[in-house]
Amino acid sequence: MEDGGNGGDKGGGGGATTIDVALKKGPWTTTEDAILIDYVTKHGEGNWNAVQRNIGLARCGKSCRLRWANHFRPNLKKGAFSSEEEKLIIDFHAQFGNKWARMAALLPGRTDNEIKNYWNTRVKPRQRQGLPLYSDDPNRPTTTTATTTPAAAAVTHLGSNFMHNVQTTNKFEFIQQSYLPSSPQHHSPLASPLQYSALTLSSPLSSYATSSSPLSFTFQRPAPLLYNPLSFKRYRSTPNFNLDDGFEFPNHLNSSSSFSHLFQSPTSLDDLERNELSFEFSPSNVQSKMQFFSNQMEPLEVKYDAEYNDPSFLTMNNNRFVGDFLFETQALDSSPQILKKRNYLGLNEGNNDVFDSYQNIDGSPLSSLDWSSTPGLRPKEEANDLNKSLNNDLSTLLNVMPSTMHDQQDWQQNCATEVSNKVQSSYVIIDDNFGLDMKSKTSLFPFISVATNHNDNRGSYPCDNLSTQC
DNA sequence: AAACCCGTCAACCGCGTACCA
DNA sequence: ATGGTACGCGGTTGACGGGTT
Numbered sequence: 001m002e003d004g005g006n007g008g009d010k011g012g013g014g015g016a017t018t019i020d021v022a023l024k025k026g027p028w029t030t031t032e033d034a035i036l037i038d039y040v041t042k043h044g045e046g047n048w049n050a051v052q053r054n055i056g057l058a059r060c061g062k063s064c065r066l067r068w069a070n071h072f073r074p075n076l077k078k079g080a081f082s083s084e085e086e087k088l089i090i091d092f093h094a095q096f097g098n099k100w101a102r103m104a105a106l107l108p109g110r111t112d113n114e115i116k117n118y119w120n121t122r123v124k125p126r127q128r129q130g131l132p133l134y135s136d137d138p139n140r141p142t143t144t145t146a147t148t149t150p151a152a153a154a155v156t157h158l159g160s161n162f163m164h165n166v167q168t169t170n171k172f173e174f175i176q177q178s179y180l181p182s183s184p185q186h187h188s189p190l191a192s193p194l195q196y197s198a199l200t201l202s203s204p205l206s207s208y209a210t211s212s213s214p215l216s217f218t219f220q221r222p223a224p225l226l227y228n229p230l231s232f233k234r235y236r237s238t239p240n241f242n243l244d245d246g247f248e249f250p251n252h253l254n255s256s257s258s259f260s261h262l263f264q265s266p267t268s269l270d271d272l273e274r275n276e277l278s279f280e281f282s283p284s285n286v287q288s289k290m291q292f293f294s295n296q297m298e299p300l301e302v303k304y305d306a307e308y309n310d311p312s313f314l315t316m317n318n319n320r321f322v323g324d325f326l327f328e329t330q331a332l333d334s335s336p337q338i339l340k341k342r343n344y345l346g347l348n349e350g351n352n353d354v355f356d357s358y359q360n361i362d363g364s365p366l367s368s369l370d371w372s373s374t375p376g377l378r379p380k381e382e383a384n385d386l387n388k389s390l391n392n393d394l395s396t397l398l399n400v401m402p403s404t405m406h407d408q409q410d411w412q413q414n415c416a417t418e419v420s421n422k423v424q425s426s427y428v429i430i431d432d433n434f435g436l437d438m439k440s441k442t443s444l445f446p447f448i449s450v451a452t453n454h455n456d457n458r459g460s461y462p463c464d465n466l467s468t469q470c
Numbered sequence: 471a472a473a474c475c476c477g478t479c480a481a482c483c484g485c486g487t488a489c490c491a
Numbered sequence: 492a493t494g495g496t497a498c499g500c501g502g503t504t505g506a507c508g509g510g511t512t
Contacts, residue, residue: 025482027506049497065498066481101500116501117479125477475511482504489497 024058028067032057036064037072070111077109081118089115090123 024032035057043050045068048061057064070076081089085107092103100112100119107115 027480047497061497062483062499063481069499070480098501112500113480120502121478473512475509477509478507480504480506483502484500485502486500487498489495491493491495 022058023052023060023063025063028059032059033067033072036067040068040072070113073111075109076111081110081114085110086118086123089118093119093123 028036035055036051036059039051039055039057045065048065048068050061051057051064052059052061059067088107089103092099092106096102098116098119100116103115104110104112
């Protein structure tokens with residue numbers, strides 16, 4: 001956030017190596033802005049000191065980063081905070097304190113500096129004077145209730161459409177991967193958030209990584225909350241695994257699905273070969289491509305890429321879901337940093353605390369206490385800290401989702417047992433942001449039918465009705 | 471009209487942490 | 492293990508504009 005230089009880019013040793021040029025301070029000129037934008041557009045974010053080194057912009061790296069982050073970063077939302085944002089800020093502050101960056105991560109398009117300034121200039125004075133914190137609701141209590149956490153409020157706020165699509169018929173399993181872009185992610189600050197270009201990502205860390213973008217379906221929200229999209233995975237369960245064994249997503253969609261128009265040309269999996277197969281569909285306005293990746297030892301992975309050139313596509317009611325996912329992909333595309341860590345949270349079979357274990361990169365279970373044994377995966381403190389809060393968030397999410405189900409408590413308890421009995425691990429991977437990937441094992445989405453392979457810990461399991469089967 | 475006050479916001483400062491050689 | 496570099500965070504400052512005196 002607001003960092004910046006003092007000529008030597010001091011601060012924690014963050015030193016500029018080239019100090020020959022007197023670095024400028026103070027307000028940025030339009031010329032400087034143009035230079036910065038041009039540089040970042042061409043070279044991507046990061047390595048901020050190189051801006052000064054390479055193109056002679058007389059600003060230290062910190063100042064460049066700050067200027068970019070607060071003014072030119074893609075998807076920045078300018079203007080006054082909405083009342084909903086205000087409420088979220090107040091709620092977040094009640095939970096996090098002065099953790100402006102964390103709040104910013106939960107308020108898409110807003111910077112920590114913005115939030116901090118807002119707090120210090122609007123909320124704090126009201127607080128000091130004993131006035132209600134919520135500008136539009138003088139009667140609203142100034143503390144959050146025990147039953148509605150800020151995270152829950154956010155989930156509720158952001159996920160209404162998502163919840164609308166959730167039905168009670170399927171269990172689900174979360175997974176998220178972090179992908180390292182194979183090349184610097186370039187993103188024009190001038191690009192519309194709705195201009196999506198296909199990604200080429202690779203994940204050298206992932207044993208089941210492929211060379212294509214992980215794709216994603218995500219839930220409704222006004223702007224990307226997650227850097228990494230959701231993806232559906234189908235794991236090869238046995239050496240005899242057969243593609244024909246009933247993996248039907250996403251070809252098997254009912255007519256009410258918002259995806260249905262995307263998958264109008266049924267393509268039999270018989271037609272697919274074992275390695276990196278793909279077929280394409282071209283619904284109106286969207287170029288999409290679905291890929292299956294598989295080999296004998298690795299999980300089959302389904303990728304769905306799409307690009308579109310008509311922003312109105314996203315606003316069509318029946319495309320909201322796809323719109324979300326495209327938006328999410330855009331968020332991935334514009335991710336300001338390469339995700340360097342892969343922190344896994346998985347279901348802890350045995351109790352109700354479902355998110356406190358970890359998985360190694362290679363898929364082997366890893367105790368949450370074992371960070372030190374996996375140097376490559378050791379999370380920074382922040383990530384751990386975030387994990388904690390995300391534990392809450394995810395728990396909240398889980399609390400919300402089953403609320404549409406028949407019996408939430410039973411669902412939680414029985415599904416924990418179910419997981420324990422049948423599944424080695426299911427994961428939510430936490431990075432600086434978090435996301436949920438969904439194995440095909442289960443589906444939150446009633447319009448996605450997943451036939452299953454059997455007798456395998458990593459395979460798919462039918463659970464047609466939670467309330468009766470779980 | 472000038473001086474002053476105050477709110478807002480961009481930018482700076484100092485520090486901490488991650489990463490790497 | 493250590494030191495250097497890069498980056499990010501929270502606190503703070505100062506410029507600026509609008510309103511008031």
